[in-house]
Amino acid sequence: MSLEHHLRVVPDFPKAGVDFLDISPLLESPENLTALIEELAEASKQFEFSKIVAIESRGFILGSALALRLKKGFVMVRKKGKLPGEVVSMTYDLEYGTDTIEMLPTSLNSGEKVLVLDDVLATGGTAAAACDLVKKIGGQVTGCLFMVELDFLKGRDKIDHPVHSLIHRG
Numbered sequence: 001m002s003l004e005h006h007l008r009v010v011p012d013f014p015k016a017g018v019d020f021l022d023i024s025p026l027l028e029s030p031e032n033l034t035a036l037i038e039e040l041a042e043a044s045k046q047f048e049f050s051k052i053v054a055i056e057s058r059g060f061i062l063g064s065a066l067a068l069r070l071k072k073g074f075v076m077v078r079k080k081g082k083l084p085g086e087v088v089s090m091t092y093d094l095e096y097g098t099d100t101i102e103m104l105p106t107s108l109n110s111g112e113k114v115l116v117l118d119d120v121l122a123t124g125g126t127a128a129a130a131c132d133l134v135k136k137i138g139g140q141v142t143g144c145l146f147m148v149e150l151d152f153l154k155g156r157d158k159i160d161h162p163v164h165s166l167i168h169r170g
Contacts, residue, residue: 003039004167006032007148021148021169023058023119036166037065040117040145043164044070047143049115051075051108055101055130056082059118062147066117075107075114077130088137092129101129108139121146121165124155131161 006026013020026032040062051073054063060076067074080089080100087102108114116130121144131141141161149156149165156163 003032003036003147004169007167021120021150023147027061033065036062036147037069039166040066040147041069043166044115044145046164047115047145047162049113049142051112051114053077053103053107053114053116053130053134053139053141055116055118055126058120062119063117072115075103077101077103077133088133090129090133090136092125092132094125095123099126099129101126101133103133103137105137108134108137110138111140112138113140113142116141116144116161117146118144119147121149121155121163123153124158127155128158128160131159 008022008025010020010022052063052067053075054060055077056079064074080102083102083104086105088105089100089102091098091100114134118127121127127144134141143162144159146165148167151168152170
C-alpha cells in the first residue's frame with residue numbers, strides 16, 4: 001500500500017508560498033490508518049525504547065496509536081503554556097523567529113530510552129529541540145521516527161540521533 005498516495009498538499013497554507021502536507025485523508029480510513037501504524041511499528045523495531053515522545057499536535061495522533069500498538073508509554077511535547085504545573089522548556093530558532101516547547105519533568109526516568117516521533121520532518125528545528133528537551137530531563141533518545149521527511153529542507157542534519165522516515169519527498 002502506498003501511504004503517500006493518501007496525503008494531500010494544500011498550497012499557500014498557513015501562509016502564501018507554503019505547501020501544507022495534510023495527513024487527514026490518510027487518517028480518515030481505518031484501513032489506511034492501520035497500515036500506517038503497522039509500518040511505523042515495523043520501522044520502530046530498529047530502536048530500543050520504553051516510551052514514545054511525540055510532538056504536538058499531529059505527532060500525538062500517530063504517537064498515541066503507536067504506543068498502544070507497541071504497549072509502550074506515551075509522552076507529550078507541547079507548545080509553551082499547554083501543560084499544567086511545573087514544566088521543563090526548550091526554546092529554539094525558526095526561520096522567522098523562535099518557539100518554545102515543554103515537557104513535564106516527571107515524564108521520564110533518568111536514563112530512560114525513548115523514541116521521538118512526529119508526522120513530518122521539515123527543517124528539523126522542532127525535532128532537534130524535542131531531543132534536547134528529552135536530554136535536559138535525563139532521558140536518552142535512541143532514535144527519531146517520522147511518517148514523512150521533506151528531504152530538500154535537510155532537517156535530519158539538525159538531529160544528532162538516528163532518523164528513519166517512511167516517506168521521502170523532494
